[in-house]
Amino acid sequence: MPIAKNLRILVVDDQKSMRELARMCLRGLGVEEIDFVESAEAALERLKEAPFDLIISDWNMEGMTGLEFLKKIRQNPVLARMPFVMATTERTAEHVLAAKSAGVSHYIAKPYSQENFKKTLEQVLGPLT
Template sequence: MALRDQIRIMVVDDMSTSRGLITQALDSMGIRQVGIASDGPGALGAIEKTPVHLVISDYNMPGMDGLQLLHSLRTNPKTKGLGFILITGRADKEIIDTGRKLGMNNFLKKPFTPQELRACIEAVVGRL
């Protein structure tokens, strides 16, 4: 069975358009087990109920940004080993450096193509 048939991914973004674009791209890659959340606390609750292998999160979200979500995942023994990709419109060195310190596996700058998303995911989990 291919990795794409087994992997479970959580997409976290407060913008429904962005969530839709990412989930469409994942679907076109053959990834069917995709959860979505519109904010960090919602993602944490969903992951608690249904564990995932990889979180793809927007950086800029109200309440809890992508780096705060990453920190919450890394400080919980149950979720500290999850793959984490941060998506940001402003790939500032400070954001990327902080993400790396917190244990981010990869990042992607908006706008991006489905091919760039796939390469970003494969760099974290292996060939789909």
């Protein structure tokens, strides 16, 4: 069981309001180590600098999309097994299947509640304490 306060999570979203929602939900769950970046390109750089336990990424971003970012993560031998949650407004079966085919760990629809966020994290990481 992961201890929430010991988790290090990278949130990738180009919308400030969504980064703030993620911050509020994660802090409410007891997560203290949260890094935020506005693009997949910035996330790839941050991943070179520090280890993370989980990536939470938006799908629709300027430049590299969340799906393209996920594929890059899964192709990287060092990062390939890192849990990756896609948080997005894209809810079609086509989008969900594309993310699953690319190796997403879980998919959560925006906007989400803290309760939904907790369920998602626990499905990916196991019960939080």
